[in-house]
Amino acid sequence: MKKIDIACIIDDDPIFVFGTKRIMQLANFCESFLVFHNGKEAYDKLKAIIINKEKLPDIILLDLNMPIWDGWQFLDEFIKIPNKNPITIYIITSSVDPADVEKAKSYDLVSNYIVKPITMEGLKNMLAE
Amino acid sequence: MMHAQEQFYEIIKKDIRFIDFIQEHALDGLIVVNKNSFWINPKLYQTLGYKNNDTCLKPADLLIIKDNQLSFDFTDLKNQNIADCNYSFKHKNGNTITLFTKIKTVTNETGDLVAFFIGLNQENNIQSYSSEALIKEQQLQLKKQKLFLEKCNLAAKIGYWEVDLASQSLYWSDMTKVIHEAAIDYEPKIAAALNLYKEGESRDLITLSFHSITTKGTPFDHELQITTLQGNDRWVQSIGQAEFKDGACVRIYGTFQDITAKKESRLALIQEKEKLQSIIQATNAGTWEWNIQTGETQHSELWANIIGYTLDEIAPIDTEKWISLIHPDDIERSNKNMKACFEKQTEFYRSEYRIKHKDGSWIWVLDKGKIISWTDDDEPLMMFGTHVDISDNKKAALQLTETLNKIQGILDASTKVSIIETDLNGTITTFNKGAQNLLGYSKKEVLNKQTPFLFHQKDELLARRQAIFDEFGENVDTFKILTYESNRGNYDTREWTYVKKNGLQFPVQLTITPVKTNKITTGYLGIAVDISNLKNAEKEIKSLLDVTKDQNSRLKNFAHIVSHNLRSHSGNIAMMLDLLEYENPDLKENEFIKYLDQASANLKETIEHLNQVVLMNNSINENLQDLNLYDYWKKALKNLTVVTAQSNVAISCEIDPYITIKGIPAYLESILLNFITNGIKYRSEERQSYIKASCSIEDRYVVLHIEDNGIGIDMQKNRTKLFGMYKTFTNNPEARGIGLFITKNQVEALGGKIKVESELNKGTTFKIYLKK
Structure with a gap:
């Protein structure tokens, strides 16, 4: 199992963030976390990281339904930033709307669409890929 | 086949030389035998002591039996070459009379033997006279014969003429003069006589014939037109023969007969037939011809086809058969019409009746006819007529009546629909019960007095006028505001507001169509339906639709809440429980936690179902x-x-x-x-x-x-x-x-x-x- 350096969680739900972080820690999923509470904040920070050539997260868990910028807006803007480092993005959402699932498939960057809640099993599967 | 007597007249009319034969050899009697009959002349009866009217005798009865090698049978005469000699005849008083019998054969144009002339003379007639006396006697006989011939000709209205070429003189018999409408003492001249023939075809033909008869002796027989001395046009039959002496023509003679009536009736008949024929061809009618006197009929193929037969199948069609085909209820009417025609009350026979088709059904036909010739007694002779199948017309006529009744019924029965007809200027000409009910005006108040403006809302008319101007740039006034669209060839259906007599208003849907007669607009028809209920229903539907839309959008919100928010919360609970149990494994045995797990799982499942239900209608x-x-x-x-x-x-x-x-x-x-x-x-x-x-x-x-x-x-x-x-x-x-x-x-x-x-x-x- 490959150890991930930085995992980024973009979600406005503190319970989810808390829970996910705990599960990741328990599973020894990654070294450190980056947590943003909406798409806009995540975009601004990540853009700064890219520009400053600092270390980017290896994986992003992206919620769709968020205030200010939602997950889609974030994706639309984020893919415009030129970046050579590979980032794996997972959409983690409560939405089971088939329209959302279809839309997620249209982004090359998005590796998978995971319906909440996240479980230990789900996390292990994610690492296995 | 002509009777021998008739043939005799024909022959002597055509060929004057037979008169010579009669003068020479038939002074005491003449028998004419042709293929199927004989004729004994009155003189022979007289010679044998009979009266003229004892005509029941046959030639064989007259002969003494021992001399019966002579037969008066045509075939026998033809086969036996009988020599001219004396034969013994029976006198009525029982005596025997010997008559010298001379037989002359008569041939037609093609040389076929058609008759025998048997001339009979008492022997002493010829031999006991001295030559001088003979000549005298002969001259007397000749005169008698000539007189006789004249009489014959007079009866047959046949004239006689003769041209003596040596003296260039022309002789006309009295009848010839009559035909020419000349006075009895008129002295004809050759050139003048030729000029009496009608200029053109007739005169050319006679001139040519006259030339060839004098030069070559070619006889002629023509039907020609002359103009009489009184200036009347006539048809004549002119026959000419020539007499040659030493290779030169010395005499031309012939007969002259007025055939105007015959010719004209024949021409008229032909014309009539042609006329009818062309009419018939144009009308696709069956035809029939009927000789009323003999009952003979002739029907065309189409006549038979109309009733499902071929002509061969149904022929012959006599009067009985025809009557048997007619519908029993129609025979009397048809006969009445026919009778009227026979009695000259009507020029044409015309009857519509049913006639039985081969398949047993009844066909309506229109039978028309005309009597085209009458007998001398003024009885109808020939009738000619046509048959036309008018079943379709009859059916259409019936249907039309039915439809008209129905339309009237609709007009009257439509108490909820206003049907108003106007003339070109808008004056109301029809105002049905529905219009009276809806508008409150009576027929009397509006008919021929008012236009539909009476009950249209003025503002709407003005608005429509403006709309027409905006769209077509045309300024229309008065009634044209209403008819403008329909006059452009479109169905004009729009909503208007009608004002009742009592001032109340109600919405209608009005359709205006032009009424056309022979493609020319003669008026307008306006059909209006009260749409108050429709309008109310429309309002209701609209508000219902709003409610539904509102509910739908709420449902969508609900769907969103279910699919996202509820799921998030339930997911979080599940995740928290998962973590809690992971970090504190002993809690798994805790009853509360167990039930919490179950409740969380149930909640998740319920949300799952709910979500499916809600999503369904959205997709x-x-x-x-x-x-x-x-x-x-x-x-x-x-x-x-x-x-x-x-x-x-x-x-x-x-x-x-x-x-x-x-x-x-x-x-x-x-x-x-x-x-x-x-x-x-x-x-x-x-x-x-x-x-x-x-x-x-x-x-x-x-x-x-x-x-x-x-x-x-x-x-x-x-x-x-x-x-x-x-x-x-x-x-x-x-x-x-x-x-x-x-x-x-x-x-x-x-x-x-x-x-x-x-x-x-x-x-x-x-x-x-x-x-x-």
Whole structure:
């Protein structure tokens, strides 16, 4: 199992963030976390990281339904930033709307669409890929 | 075949030389024999002591038997070469009279033997006279014969003429003069006589014939036109013969007969026939000809065809047969019309009657006829007529009457529809009961007095006028505001407000159409329907629609809440519990936590169901794809491998592997999974269970039959509950009461339907109708 350096969680739900972080820690999923509470904040920070050539997260868990910028807006803007480092993005959402699932498939960057809640099993599967 | 007497006149008329024969050899009697008759002249009867009217005698009766080598039979005369000699004849008083018998043959133009002239002279007539006396006697006889001939000719209206070429003189008999309308003492001249022939064809022909008869002796026989001395036009038959002496023509003679009446009636007949023929050809009519005196008829092929026969099949058609074909109720009328025509009360016979068709049905025909010739006694002789099949006309006429009645009925019966007809200027000419009911005006008040402006709202008319101006740039006034659109050839239907007599207003839908006669507009028809109720209903529908829209958008919000927010919370609870138990493994034994786990799981499942239900209606508009039913069935079975293996249910599939339905993959999967799991879930433990799938085509549907032999459903009790949400009617712990509800909604979202047949403890068959 490959150890991930930085995992980024973009979600406005503190319970989810808390829970996910705990599960990741328990599973020894990654070294450190980056947590943003909406798409806009995540975009601004990540853009700064890219520009400053600092270390980017290896994986992003992206919620769709968020205030200010939602997950889609974030994706639309984020893919415009030129970046050579590979980032794996997972959409983690409560939405089971088939329209959302279809839309997620249209982004090359998005590796998978995971319906909440996240479980230990789900996390292990994610690492296995 | 002509009678011998007739033939005799014909012959001597044509060939004057026979007169010489008679003068020479038939002074005491003449017998003429032709192929089928004979004629004995009055002189012979006289010679033998009979009276002129004792005409029952045959020539053979007159002969003394011992001399019977002479026969007066045409064939015998022809075969035996009988010499001219004396034969003994019986006198009435018993004496025997010897007559010198001279036989002369008569041939026609083609040289065929047509008759024999048997001349009879008393022997002493010839031999006992001295030559001088003979000449005298002969001259006397000649005079007598000439007189006789003149008399004959007079009776037959035949004139005689003679040209003496040496003296260039022309002789006309009295009859010839009569025909020329010349005075009895008129002295004709050759040149003048030729000029009496009508200029052109007649004169050219006679001049030519006159030339060839004098030069070559060619006889002539022509029907020619002359103009008489009184200036009248006549048709004559002129026959000429020549007499030659020493190779030169010395005399021309011939007969002259007035044939005007005959010729003109013949021409008229031909003309009449031609006229009729052309008319008939144009009308596609059958024809008939009828000789009323003899009863002979002649019918055309088409006449027979009209009643379903060929002419050969039905001929001959005599009067009896014709009457037998006519409808018994129509015979009298037809006969009456015919009689009127016979009595010259009407020029034409005309009758409409039914005539029996070969197939037994009655055909209406129009029978028209005209008497085209009459006998000398003024009796109808020939009649000519036409037959036209008028069944269609009759039918159409009947239908028209029916339709007219119906229309009148509609006009009267339409108490809720206003039907108003106007002339070109808008003056009302028809105002039906509906109009009176709706508008409150009586017929009397408006008919021929008012225009529809009486009950139109003024503002609307002005607005319409403006609209016409805006659209077509035309300024129309008065009644044209209403008829403008219909005059452009369009159906003009629009909504107007009518004002009743009492001032109340109501909305109508008015259609205006031009009334046309022979493609020319003669007025307008306005049909208006009171649409008050319609308008109210429209309002109601509109408000209902608003409510529905509102509810729909709330439903969408609800869907969103369910699909996202509720799920988030339930997900968080599940995640927290998961973590809690992970970090504190001993809590797993805690009863509270156990129930919390169960409650969390139930909540998740409920939300799942709710979500499916809500999402369903939102995705109807998605495009349906062609899905292979067989493939999806196999796929569903694969997903259920474990369950089916455990349950020991025999699942068979007879679905046509090429059949496709219109659907959404997720729905079809869900539908099939649901029915298969249902079949397994509700299997009977009492028997070897099976599930059979097959399909058929019904109209625009593919029908999937899923049959099982499970516990079945009491349809009497549960029909209404079967597809309800959260309805279960078994004690099966796995029953959730959501499956069929969702399935039904999914099938309906795909434009299909579900039918169920079931019997308790026997099994269930679901028929799932999916669009082709």
